[in-house]
Amino acid sequence: MRTIRIGSGAGYSGDRIEPAIELAEKGEIQYLVFECLGERTVALAQQARMKNPESGYDPLLEERMRAVLPICAARGIRIVTNMGAANPEAAARKTAEIARSLGLSALKVAAVVGDDVIDACKDGDLGIMEFEGTVRQLGNRLLSANAYLGAEPMAQALTAGADIVITGRASDPALFLAPMIHAFGWSMDDWNLLGQGTVAGHLLECAGQITGGYFADPGYKDVPDLARLGFPIGEVGEDGDLVITKVPGSGGAVTARTCKEQLLYEVHDPTRYFQPDVVADFSQVKVEEIGPDRVRVSGGRGTKRTDTLKVSVGYVDGYIGEGQISYAGPGALARGRLALEIVRERLKLTGVAASEWRFELVGVDSLHGPDVSARANEPYEVRVRVAGRTESLREAVRIGNEVETLYTNGPAAGGGAWKSARDVVAVASVLLPRELARPQIRFVGA
Amino acid sequence: MKLRAIAHSRTGDKGNISNISVIAYDAKDYPVLREQVTAARVKAHFAGVVRGEVVRYELPSLHALNFVMDQALGGGVTRSLALDAHGKSLSSALLDLDISPPPGDKE
Numbered sequence: 001m002r003t004i005r006i007g008s009g010a011g012y013s014g015d016r017i018e019p020a021i022e023l024a025e026k027g028e029i030q031y032l033v034f035e036c037l038g039e040r041t042v043a044l045a046q047q048a049r050m051k052n053p054e055s056g057y058d059p060l061l062e063e064r065m066r067a068v069l070p071i072c073a074a075r076g077i078r079i080v081t082n083m084g085a086a087n088p089e090a091a092a093r094k095t096a097e098i099a100r101s102l103g104l105s106a107l108k109v110a111a112v113v114g115d116d117v118i119d120a121c122k123d124g125d126l127g128i129m130e131f132e133g134t135v136r137q138l139g140n141r142l143l144s145a146n147a148y149l150g151a152e153p154m155a156q157a158l159t160a161g162a163d164i165v166i167t168g169r170a171s172d173p174a175l176f177l178a179p180m181i182h183a184f185g186w187s188m189d190d191w192n193l194l195g196q197g198t199v200a201g202h203l204l205e206c207a208g209q210i211t212g213g214y215f216a217d218p219g220y221k222d223v224p225d226l227a228r229l230g231f232p233i234g235e236v237g238e239d240g241d242l243v244i245t246k247v248p249g250s251g252g253a254v255t256a257r258t259c260k261e262q263l264l265y266e267v268h269d270p271t272r273y274f275q276p277d278v279v280a281d282f283s284q285v286k287v288e289e290i291g292p293d294r295v296r297v298s299g300g301r302g303t304k305r306t307d308t309l310k311v312s313v314g315y316v317d318g319y320i321g322e323g324q325i326s327y328a329g330p331g332a333l334a335r336g337r338l339a340l341e342i343v344r345e346r347l348k349l350t351g352v353a354a355s356e357w358r359f360e361l362v363g364v365d366s367l368h369g370p371d372v373s374a375r376a377n378e379p380y381e382v383r384v385r386v387a388g389r390t391e392s393l394r395e396a397v398r399i400g401n402e403v404e405t406l407y408t409n410g411p412a413a414g415g416g417a418w419k420s421a422r423d424v425v426a427v428a429s430v431l432l433p434r435e436l437a438r439p440q441i442r443f444v445g446a
Numbered sequence: 447m448k449l450r451a452i453a454h455s456r457t458g459d460k461g462n463i464s465n466i467s468v469i470a471y472d473a474k475d476y477p478v479l480r481e482q483v484t485a486a487r488v489k490a491h492f493a494g495v496v497r498g499e500v501v502r503y504e505l506p507s508l509h510a511l512n513f514v515m516d517q518a519l520g521g522g523v524t525r526s527l528a529l530d531a532h533g534k535s536l537s538s539a540l541l542d543l544d545i546s547p548p549p550g551d552k553e
């Protein structure tokens with residue numbers, strides 16, 4: 001049976017780079033995937049592109065490509081990534097330029113474009129899933145609309161000979177499904193194979209989250225050597241057989257437990273995990289430890305894909321103002337509470353308008369609120385935190401100011417005041433009839 | 447005893463929806479999870495945090511439950527005022543749930 005090994009070189013935009021180098025050097029992989037595009041990143045990148053037409057791709061693209069291209073070229077490892085963000089063609093041009101500068105002019109770089117569906121979304125006046133309203137009603141607050149593309153255009157780019165495939169918004173598991181479809185010639189309506197391939201992609205897409213990252217809980221779930229965490233490798237057979245593993249000697253661990261946690265990560269109904277290429281069914285999945293850091297994952301299935309694609313819509317969503325200050329030593333909690341009362345009253349007195357507020361004490365109740373946070377003992381130190389959502393930057397600035405002025409106007413011994421005011425680019429979702437997104441492949445000469 | 451003694455957990459976020467897996471360390475404890483870690487208890491545990499419904503899915507082949515909590519993230523990671531906008535820390539909070547040891551279990 002034919003088998004490919006796919007390495008997962010990044011689980012988010014800012015992820016560590018050495019584990020990807022380790023995968024390329026020692027992972028015996030044929031494909032290296034970098035998943036670097038968060039929900040909001042395309043919207044922010046779109047703003048950057050509006051200012052400079054050659055920007056709008058991942059800020060770490062150059063550093064990552066420089067680090068892995070020589071190794072990948074020497075070993076014939078092909079790269080698939082969504083580092084194109086809002087500008088896959090510019091990212092591909094940049095990558096080709098880096099390849100040339102490294103003396104690797106033979107590398108073929110392809111961009112997948114067509115995820116930008118802002119015009120189709122405006123024309124269709126589609127309803128927003130998260131709240132009442134439509135795309136059209138966002139008016140000039142609308143920044144971007146990008147469809148989650150499936151694996152097919154990326155697989156076609158690989159089949160057309162691309163060594164590096166750079167896409168913008170695509171479903172994360174599809175980045176991994178593409179090499180499988182290319183290598184094994186899987187049919188795009190073999191729902192069970194696509195479902196099992198989606199299991200593989202879903203498990204690998206967050207990189208270190210399946211090799212022991214986001215997992216350790218000392219005394220309960222111990223993980224060795226997290227400072228040198230190895231990133232995962234998926235060994236996939238042409239019949240969908242899947243083993244998750246990592247580079248021998250790297251940090252972390254691949255166990256049935258890490259695989260189970262990651263399988264359910266960001267999953268709602270496990271029988272219906274909606275993807276552009278398939279509706280995957282994780283409900284019958286089994287995991288089995290078959291060796292050290294080797295886990296077999298089987299039983300993924302699927303049903304026919306839907307007629308729509310999910311679209312991530314970026315929009316301007318007002319401002320957030322925030323201020324913080326710390327109190328320590330005896331009575332810290334009482335002074336922190338007094339500080340919150342003072343700020344609350346000041347914001348009222350000076351008429352700062354916000355549609356939503358948070359008044360909290362970091363170290364006491366900031367994460368889960370006063371109800372969940374049943375306090376056992378008085379903490380040695382507390383940090384006051386006040387945040388509010390406003391319609392203008394000016395208003396947002398006043399929130400932090402009212403915390404900062406506690407230095408000279410508030411309880412005794414407040415220290416380390418900090419404030420911020422920022423604009424918010426939020427993301428919502430709509431469903432677009434799939435035929436309205438028309439992905440295309442563009443090769444860029446190295 | 448606490449849920450933490452028999453299960454591990456991970457939180458994920460999508461929009462304003464948080465999901466928390468609860469996975470038995472040992473298959474024999476899965477029935478305890480099914481019986482005691484109900485959607486209603488999870489909703490009550492997160493009173494003040496989760497504003498919408500809590501739905502529970504069962505995964506017997508993994509000895510796991512998956513809780514999907516609507517309106518749990520202050521509008522979602524891209525707009526939330528919260529310090530932990532993803533709700534990453536919710537899984538640890540859920541493991542603080544009290545569990546009655548099953549009859550015959552020496553605890």
